[in-house]
Amino acid sequence: MFNMTRNKWKKGSALILALTLGAALAGCGSNKAAEDTAAAAGEGKPAETADKTLTVYTAGPEGLANNLIKEFESQSGIKVETFQGTTGKILARLEAEKSNPVADVVILASLPSAQGLKKEGLTLAYPEAKNADKLNKDWSDPEGNYFSTSASALGIAYNTKLVTTPPTSWSDLAKPEYKDQINIPDPSLSGSALDFITGYLSDKGDGGWSLFESYKANGVAMAGANQEALDPVITGAKSMVAGAVDYMTYKAKAKGEPIDIVYPQEGTVISPRPAAILKSTKHEENAKAFIDYLLSDSAQKLVSDAALLPGRTDVKAENRANLGDIPLLKTDWTWMGEHGSEVTDKFTKLLK
The missing domain is CATH 3.40.190.10 (Periplasmic binding protein-like II)
Incomplete structure (x- = not known):
């Protein structure tokens, strides 16, 4: 339930x-x-x-x-x-x-x-x-x-001790050097994770699934809700989170944790x-x-x-990137809402 x-x-x-x-x-x-x-x-x-x-x-x-x-x-x-x-x-x-x-x-x-x-x-x-x-x-x-x-905005959170040159694109996470080192939140548990996945697909069309298929091939792990996906990166057990909620990363960074976030250059999704x-x-x-x-x-x-x-x-926020600083994908919220269930089912089966 x-x-x-x-x-x-x-x-x-x-x-x-x-x-x-x-x-x-x-x-x-x-x-x-x-x-x-x-x-x-x-x-x-x-x-x-x-x-x-x-x-x-x-x-x-x-x-x-x-x-x-x-x-x-x-x-x-x-x-x-x-x-x-x-x-x-x-x-x-x-x-x-x-x-x-x-x-x-x-x-x-x-x-x-x-x-x-x-x-x-x-x-x-x-x-x-x-x-x-x-x-x-x-x-x-x-x-x-x-x-x-x-x-919040969705980005790539990374452990600054493990990743010295952060990725600049969502597709970078499929590179061999990151094999088995990346988490992604479960969209059946996280509304913002589902926003990221459906938002990406609403911009890229059906061909956008190739990104998530490449994640599967590179050992990207679906790891609970947002905090559960982020915690192993903070401790160094994993290197990065795809579709990380940025405010969680900013808060951990402010506490002195070895963590930071980047917004891929092709754009990301805002999760109101x-x-x-x-x-x-x-x-x-x-x-x-x-x-x-x-x-x-x-x-x-x-x-x-x-x-x-x-x-x-x-x-305006004073301790984080503001909206004008974040590259955005062209998201269709109506499409995202209508296709959320089927996207969740397909994504969770793919990543299991």
């Missing part, structure tokens, strides 16, 4: 989810009525006190998520419960809880995943969100169903991190306040401090 990708979330679930949401919303109304009755009778918590809560499912990074939650709680007085995991684990948890939805807001590490939630009618539009007009328009929904408040309010939320106003906070000056500063690309175009 926890290996479920964004497209497995989509398949065959539309009707069930629609019925589930209807039941959830009806339940929300009956619960509110019960709370009002109890309050009038002097029982339980007053409705306004009980409503000062919010549940957020977030695909990390953990340090940033904790800092954002702490500041939001301090500013708003709203208590936030969180679940942190990969995009795949969050989607799996939403699936498991579909008969009794828990999350109010989700923050994912994959734009097509948010597009899928919108397509299934699971998101609550909030077009009037504060500062939404300052977001990168390519990363967020014009109707306000999701807001990419940060992003969208936040969305779920239509099943029982705390709509709190959820909207949280989205407003994520787009605020102070929250975007925390994003920059965490070595991520800010979602707002008027905020």
